[in-house]
Amino acid sequence: MEQTTTVQLSESLIKEMIHVAIEQLANAYVPYSGFRVGAALLAKNGTMYTGCNIENAAYTPTNCAERTAFFKAVSEGVRQFDAICIVGGKDGVLTEYAAPCGVCRQVMMEFCNPDTFQIILAVSEENYDVFTLRQLLPEGFGPNNLA
DSSP states (O other), X not given: OOOOSOOOOOHHHHHHHHHHHHHHGGGOBOTTTOEEEEEEEEETTSOEEEEEOBOOTTSXXXXXXXXXXXXXXXXXXXXXXXXXXXXXXXXTOOOSOOOOOHHHHHHHHHHSOTTTOEEEEXXXXXSEEEEEHHHHSTTOOOGGGGO
């Protein structure tokens, strides 16, 4: 059953998610772009799944941090999520928000209610904004369109 109300994320939980996402920058494999991205995905069961971007010489097989976190969770049977935090920057230096790409937004649409799933974009634990998936993917296409 899809949640229809937005979970209120505490300030301490948001800061923890930002901290965890920043830690993931160290794991990014980015020999081509040098642009490191880290993600922390919060499942409804309270488990946090992490991800980093993983580049490939052929470019197309590259995987974003957000999808890495989602695929880890889904591969363990988790299908319900409250929020994701995303950070990124050239050489791991966070200077501006690293918003999810279109493919990642589409993956989020597959598993998340666009009106309640929260996306935290941050450059530090003090400098962040929270968006809903609907705000970042208006008129998104998802499973409900095929029902």
